[in-house]
Amino acid sequence: MILRRLLPLFILIATAYGCQDTETVTFFVNGDAKLPQSATACFNSCALGNCTGVLFQGDKCIVMDKTNYFGRVEEQNYIEKKCVKKAPHKLLVMEWDDRILVDRSRSVRKADTKLECLSLCAQEKSFPCLSAMFYRESKDCLLNSASSSSAKLKMDTGGFKVSYMELHGLKGNFCLSIERNCINSKNCVSLV
Numbered sequence: 001m002i003l004r005r006l007l008p009l010f011i012l013i014a015t016a017y018g019c020q021d022t023e024t025v026t027f028f029v030n031g032d033a034k035l036p037q038s039a040t041a042c043f044n045s046c047a048l049g050n051c052t053g054v055l056f057q058g059d060k061c062i063v064m065d066k067t068n069y070f071g072r073v074e075e076q077n078y079i080e081k082k083c084v085k086k087a088p089h090k091l092l093v094m095e096w097d098d099r100i101l102v103d104r105s106r107s108v109r110k111a112d113t114k115l116e117c118l119s120l121c122a123q124e125k126s127f128p129c130l131s132a133m134f135y136r137e138s139k140d141c142l143l144n145s146a147s148s149s150s151a152k153l154k155m156d157t158g159g160f161k162v163s164y165m166e167l168h169g170l171k172g173n174f175c176l177s178i179e180r181n182c183i184n185s186k187n188c189v190s191l192v
Contacts, residue, residue: 024090025083030094038059052067053079054078055073093165096153101133104131111139117134121141121143130145147166
């Protein structure tokens, strides 16, 4: 009887911090952010663990469960873990608000959220989708074959509310290197 009452609670907790089988862990980072060298190890550690995100403090990062953290969190330094449906690999997404990539859109789709738009980009098979632009009011999702490293980002969006997102895969042999990197690195701390 007690187990029957606890089981729904366990399922809720498990899905709150981890992604479902059809989802991929994704971290959204402000495009102007400067990440420390330890960032990849911390993102990978959080992707594998029971955490809600990563907090950066100078050259250090803290893999943490924000719901159980009782200190002050500077929101601009906190990067939340999200789940994106059907993305082929773990993603680090650099995001800029109200910027567009000029003349590089290859496909226009409809999406209800920026996560859905990102998922469409990650699943695109007819061309390598390197970035996407999500228009928040019209729900248009423009998939691009270029990124800010190969094309110009423009700040004039014509008054439209746009999220520009670039996809970057998380690198690393997580199963072996994450524990070693976090244990041996002075820059990676785990608080989960």
